[in-house]
Amino acid sequence: MSRESKLARFFRIFIPISYWLPRYNVKQNLINDVIGGLTIGFLNVPQGMAYASLAGVHPVNGLYTSLFPPLIYMLFGTSRHVAIGVFAVVSLMTGSCVVRILDEMQKAESPIEAVDIIKIIFGLLKANRLISLLSEQIIVGFTTGAAIHVFTAQLNKIVGVDLPRHEGFGKIYNMYRDLYISAIANKGCNFPTFSLSFGAIFILYMLKYKITPYFLKKLRIPVPYDLMCVVLGTYLSYRFDFHGKYNIKVIGKVPTGIPLPVVPNVTLVHRVLFDAAAIAIIVVVVTISMGKLIAKKQKYAIDTKQEFFAIGIMEICSSFFPCWPSSTALARTLVNENAGTKTQLSSIFSATVLVSVLLFIGPYMELLPTCLLSAIVIVALRGMFAQLRNLFVLWKLSKADWAIFTVTLLATVIYDVIPGLFIGTVFGMLVSILRLQKTQLEMFYACPLFYFNCEKFEKEIIESGVEFFKNSGPFRSSEEMQMIDKTDEESPALKKSLVLDMQGIPDIDVSGINSLLKVHSELFVHGIAFKLKNPNGNCIH
Template identity: 30%
Template sequence: MDERKPLLLKKSYKTIRGKTQLGYEALHIERPVYQIDEFNKETLYEKPFIPLKTKIKNSANSVNYKQCIFNTLPILKWLPEYNFKSSILGDIIAGITVAIMHIPQGMAYGLLGGVPPVVGIYMAFFPVLVYTLFGTSRHVSMGTFAIVCLMTGKVVNQYTTIEIMQNGTLNHLTSDPNTPQYTNVQIACIVTFTVALIQIPMYILRLGVVSTLLSETLVDGFTTAAAFHVVASQLKDFFGIPITKRRGNFSFPLTIFDAAKALPQANLNACIVSFITSTCLIINNELIKPWLSKKTRFPFPIELVAVVFGTLASLCLNFQDNYNISIVGHIPTGLPNPSLPAFDMIPNVFMDSFVITIVSYTVTMSMALTFSRKLMYEVDSNQELLALGLSNMLGSFFSCLPITASLSRSMIQQAVGGVTQLASVVSCCILLVILLWIGPFFEVLPRCVLTAIIIVSLKGILFKITLIKKYWKLSKWDAFVWIVTFGITLIFQISIGLAAGVVVSLLSIFVQGYKPYTCLLGLIPNTDLYLDIKRYKAAQEIDGIKIFHYSGGLNFASRTSFKNLINKKVGFDPQEILTKKSRDIIDGQEISLITKWVMLDFSCLSYIDPSGVELLRQLQSDYKKLNITLYLVNLSGPVFEVIQKCDKTLELDSKFIIFPTIHDAVLYTQNYLKNE
């Protein structure tokens, strides 16, 4: 039996400048010089091959139906293992805390989505119960998220023809009888349904990896610009100014222009309420909250306090009648009746819904992965698509906007002791009480209070604009992606900005891959180490040999770039010399005295296609006419197999000369010179 033992290095000690240091004896290896065919025969090389029939059989045999059920319903996996003694108290406290946060945030972001504020509380109840069953993240708080609500609100404003007013009455925005009539809630519901319609097929096709298309740079630039859109959309209620909602391209600059123009008509009373609310929130966030975090892990519910005090002040002083301050208006009690979305609107909202899907999923996955890495448990990216899809599917029948994980609520839920999604169940129970009985209390809440909560909560995202300095120092390409994404999102529409960001990100990857790292290698004397001669000054080029190192892929797209790079590094273009019929002279010297061998180090070649092999054939032919020999060295298994397959298919007599290492190729040439 062949027993393979690990290679042991013999330790040695040496004295350098009076200090004894641990070292190792010099490395001595004795073996013959190999070409690739001999090397493969000696090492028993064999391409792995599994018949398709065997793959299907193994796949069928590996299916564990019990495990599939557990993976589809993760609650069946973690709930039986739930430790009530150590975890239930933390989940109850976290649920109560998050429910308190849901009230002001839900109402504020519902308003941001162009629907009645109570919809934000619906979003924290119906979809969250479904996510508890199917979600794999134990700590994310699902519900409203400012950016997604704003994006949905853009679609709602575009297609709504009947607006539900504060007192529950309907306001017809168009008098054209031929125009289909849809309320703002109906448009929001069909967006939510379409998002679910995209997420569930993505789960079936295992497309959870799609979130990797959105890099951190792109997401930062996009969310920062979207936050400015959110602020612009809230200026009307914040200052109490009479401006109309802008739609389509250039909505942000036009809204800022309208607001600046209408500022002399601002409602002073609304400005005072907004200023007082904002000041209190900022003082709490900047001073009280950091101090309180050192004393206790329970945050002070400043947003809820602002909502309660704003409601009481409006109730006592009658803000709407006496001071002309807009209020939230009618909040229905009880749960909404289920209704079918307007399916005929799916083609109209599909593209916007697709963008919302990608943003919602990316934000949720980034939050879920943050907690899973911190607390050491697994999150399934594809299962999250199913959980979000089913949650939104149910929510679309109960007047909900698309749900997303919230950064602030999720952080609080974990910080105050939340262990599992049972915290969300506790939160839903509390919100159910509010929906059934307490909701009408908030009908007189000034809208400017909710607006102040929204704007202050976005402070962290707005200040991400300073990250451009960091990206510029780290990578000019990252900075370029950030600037393009931010600029187009801000000036044009959110969906266009995201699409532009993805295109620029992919372009940056292509351009950086199109010009990969290349260099000429030289030998470190008395070793078998070959290093970049520009970076390692001790490395010396070998007379008559050019060793070209290439990192990247060699295919139809990069073959021209590869050819230009090798000609530049080696110092001449063989085709140009052959065309000019000056085969023997370059700068007054014979080619044979300059270069006899060109070695291509493909140790970092990630991929090659038949077009790339054809280019190598062309190079080999051109060099041969100039009495130069081309060697290929350090080929990976897949690259070697592609070249071998091309050789068999074309049935060529002249094959490439391939060596397993650079040193084999160099020693082979030196032996060739001795034998001449």
């Protein structure tokens, strides 16, 4: 292989934009990318500002977080539809860490420097090894518990009272106690703020989840209700002097311009290692799972290993700007897909919206009521609260999965977000150990007279095209990834069937069932039959 071809292969693998951009089809893709990019840009403005309070920083930092990371991901990422930006759970985890270490940052100019430290450690971590410890139920239980924290953190802004931030055991209890004392016992509730917040929540909920699904089914471009709420709220605040007459809090001065890169303060690296690891796990799991979901739906593939690299580079590079760790979100990514986006180039057009706000429109948003941003956050949590329905489904299908979900959820709610993730992970590992001491996945190829183990012997692929896997333990998502990865090592054209021998699998949980369905779907795309052999009674549902 020539040096030129090696160099081209390097750029194609590690900088994918160098491969797909020269082959970009302007006629087929440009209009769709423009529409999709502008749609996400209009969505990022209110969401970025709203989630800033969770991270403990100024709302303008939310605009920066929605601007810089997506542009970096565009260079290195392989998903065409993942919409990088702010994510409620990651914002909350970042804010919890910032509050804990802020007192130690004597040389820091602002909380965003603590965030920069988190992002640098995040980018250097081997997150692909960390996520192998988490099952689907741990992630779902954790994000559901975190949603309760996010909801609780918005209530004081909804009623217009100031509360101290709490961390550690009993955090939510302490927040509700302080809220009761300040808003009810001491009669500190600001009724105009509460009325404006309640009205915004009711109208946004009805428009998003009741009216739009029935009357605007054929509308291709989603309606930017959040942005409309921000614009209308700002106008009404200016017109009727909400801050002066009714003491409704507003976001205040919004800096204009694009910030220059600054080397982060890394003196407190040792204080955020655990927090960075927890945040890295959530970001990687959410981003890659969403990327795979949309990629299968749109019939293209993403490079999982490159995604790990892209996310790490994205977080390291964006740490030189006043951002907090970024991620994708289910709702935003689905909006990106439904808007017709075709490639990562849509990030350019999304960035134009944010740059316009930062350069020209920012000063006009200084009178935006902060309670409206909290209303936007609360309405956006609907999908995460819907995950509570999993409790009833899991109880019927797998008591072990139900226990993992419940323990992770309760630990997150009763203790705090990052300790809750740790407790759920440890409990999930204990459940896995009880299920089986050791799980081994072996790959076999068919031969007329015998089978040979491909892990122990180097032999040529048999022309029959039948591939055998044998698993000695419960089938989970980790085995699913191994099967797909090992199958992809050889050309799919050489294979006709893949057989999983289930004789050594004592039971299968909900995650295992979903994993089998994913393997079947992945192989079906390549025209490969997926068959099960010798399933026992516990594996038949």
